[in-house]
Amino acid sequence: MCGIAGIVYKDKELHNIGNDMTNMLHQLQHRGPDSAGYSIYGGTGLEENEYILKIQVKESEKLLDKVKHAINFITPIKQDAILPSVGDSFIYKCKISLDEFSQLKPLITKVDTIDDVIVINGSHDFEMIKDVGSVLDIADRYDVRDVKGTHAIGHTRFSTESGVDRYHAHPFQTYIVRDISVVHNGQITNYWKIRDPLERKGHVFETFNDTECLVHYIADKLATGYSLEEALEQSVEDMDGPFSYIIGTPQGIGIAKDKLGLRPGVMAETDDVFAIASEEVSLREVVDTRHVEQISPGEVMVYEI
Amino acid sequence: MEVFEIDAEKLTPREVNSQIKSAADEYDKIIIRNPNANHYLAAGVTEDVEIEFDGSVGYFGGCMCDGPKITINGNAGWFVGDNLTGGEVIVEGTAGDGAGQGIYDGTVVVKESVGSRTGEIMKNGTIIIGGNSGFMTGIFMMGGRIIILGDVGDDVAESIIRGVVYVRGKIKSLGNNAKIEEMTFEDSLEVEEILSKYEFEVDDISQFKKIVPESTRPFYGH
Numbered sequence: 001m002c003g004i005a006g007i008v009y010k011d012k013e014l015h016n017i018g019n020d021m022t023n024m025l026h027q028l029q030h031r032g033p034d035s036a037g038y039s040i041y042g043g044t045g046l047e048e049n050e051y052i053l054k055i056q057v058k059e060s061e062k063l064l065d066k067v068k069h070a071i072n073f074i075t076p077i078k079q080d081a082i083l084p085s086v087g088d089s090f091i092y093k094c095k096i097s098l099d100e101f102s103q104l105k106p107l108i109t110k111v112d113t114i115d116d117v118i119v120i121n122g123s124h125d126f127e128m129i130k131d132v133g134s135v136l137d138i139a140d141r142y143d144v145r146d147v148k149g150t151h152a153i154g155h156t157r158f159s160t161e162s163g164v165d166r167y168h169a170h171p172f173q174t175y176i177v178r179d180i181s182v183v184h185n186g187q188i189t190n191y192w193k194i195r196d197p198l199e200r201k202g203h204v205f206e207t208f209n210d211t212e213c214l215v216h217y218i219a220d221k222l223a224t225g226y227s228l229e230e231a232l233e234q235s236v237e238d239m240d241g242p243f244s245y246i247i248g249t250p251q252g253i254g255i256a257k258d259k260l261g262l263r264p265g266v267m268a269e270t271d272d273v274f275a276i277a278s279e280e281v282s283l284r285e286v287v288d289t290r291h292v293e294q295i296s297p298g299e300v301m302v303y304e305i
Numbered sequence: 306m307e308v309f310e311i312d313a314e315k316l317t318p319r320e321v322n323s324q325i326k327s328a329a330d331e332y333d334k335i336i337i338r339n340p341n342a343n344h345y346l347a348a349g350v351t352e353d354v355e356i357e358f359d360g361s362v363g364y365f366g367g368c369m370c371d372g373p374k375i376t377i378n379g380n381a382g383w384f385v386g387d388n389l390t391g392g393e394v395i396v397e398g399t400a401g402d403g404a405g406q407g408i409y410d411g412t413v414v415v416k417e418s419v420g421s422r423t424g425e426i427m428k429n430g431t432i433i434i435g436g437n438s439g440f441m442t443g444i445f446m447m448g449g450r451i452i453i454l455g456d457v458g459d460d461v462a463e464s465i466i467r468g469v470v471y472v473r474g475k476i477k478s479l480g481n482n483a484k485i486e487e488m489t490f491e492d493s494l495e496v497e498e499i500l501s502k503y504e505f506e507v508d509d510i511s512q513f514k515k516i517v518p519e520s521t522r523p524f525y526g527h
Binding site for chain 1: 383
């Protein structure tokens with residue numbers, strides 16, 4: 001089933017958006033108990049050439065040293081921290097600098113070659129937090145309620161096609177265009193038809209998850225000059241299956257819904273906030289819901305700041 | 306009138322419904338505070354009682370009921386009034402997809418706009434939408450009537466077998482086996498009577514278009 005949510009503060013100022021999104025996702029917990037995740041934009045405070053890496057490392061002697069060595073070989077680690085997690089692994093978070101964004105994916109690929117290590121995320125303008133378990137547990141685990149930002153997207157996952165682990169939790173991101181991420185409720189049934197031409201163009205897929213395919217598709221469109229709204233509109237034409245999904249970019253968020261309207265989506269807006277979610281029960285955590293708009297089959301909505 | 310109030314703020318839908326059913330025998334009216342857009346509220350009530358929600362409900366609000374008059378002073382999620390066999394469900398705001406899905410009788414009223422597939426597989430009864438209704442309104446309809454005061458989306462009355470859809474606004478496109486028929490004088494009286502009962506003000510009933518099945522046996526021939 002899955003639950004999706006997105007929120008934008010129109011004043012472009014930093015707000016307690018980690019707290020807002022936690023409350024929104026908690027209300028969508030019934031739609032997906034397996035894992036949950038966030039992309040929180042606008043509050044990282046990084047310099048233009050700085051990036052944050054989040055890396056899942058198995059509890060094993062000297063494995064972290066190996067990870068650090070691999071990163072330091074390419075660029076010095078400027079700052080780091082260990083985030084305890086569940087299971088037999090932890091999250092290693094570090095800050096690095098790169099001359100070009102195009103250097104990020106090769107670095108991640110390099111680190112990913114180390115056994116028992118998975119790079120969960122590499123980003124500049126957003127903080128990605130995702131893990132298995134309930135929304136409230138994850139929020140406590142990573143102090144999400146303290147994360148500030150201008151806008152955010154989030155997800156509660158009811159897994160269907162692929163495994164339940166931290167990597168397969170949403171959001172998914174791509175390294176084709178900087179800081180694009182997606183949360184998705186549904187299935188893309190013409191997955192291979194979408195994936196094949198993207199792979200021929202050089203996109204590297206890490207999973208067989210249809211959500212990964214979505215974010216590559218949108219990034220490809222954005223990289224070739226489409227606006228977010230145009231990319232979403234084209235996706236409604238090109239994708240088959242039941243879906244509603246939200247894209248996050250440094251400029252805002254956008255939602256697209258399949259032409260048969262088989263997955264839900266509602267929107268409410270005030271002078272201060274634009275919010276979208278699978279259900280009204282989530283919207284009412286952050287916005288006045290006296291007037292809720294149903295997102296129609298095949299409809300696309302974008303709010304950029 | 307004996308009124309019973311339930312504060313749903315800290316209750317599960319099951320607990321709210323249990324309290325509604327306990328109170329329905331003894332009281333004339335039940336008011337539910339803080340429904341908080343939760344799902345399945347007032348499901349399966351069969352008593353002749355007034356139920357008022359002071360806020361929005363989630364999916365399947367007032368589903369499978371037979372008898373109560375339910376008023377929702379807010380919005381409703383998907384499938385409001387699903388499988389109603391008698392009574393009324395009135396939504397003062399908007400509703401999601403499948404409003405009045407599969408109803409056998411009774412009336413579902415949404416004062417503002419709704420999502421897609423309004424009244425799908427309905428067998429009888431009445432659905433009134435004060436605003437617009439989306440894609441495939443009246444799909445697989447097998448009886449009853451839908452009245453839309455606003456516009457209606459693509460493929461209205463898709464694969465309709467029996468029943469009628471009245472639309473005051475624009476019709477984007479008709480579904481398979483649907484056709485537009487001339488409104489009769491009797492039709493206009495019927496529509497006027499139903500709308501006035503629910504306090505909809507319509508100046509000119511002749512604006513309505515009437516959509517009916519082209520054939521009652523579209524799949525197997527005559």
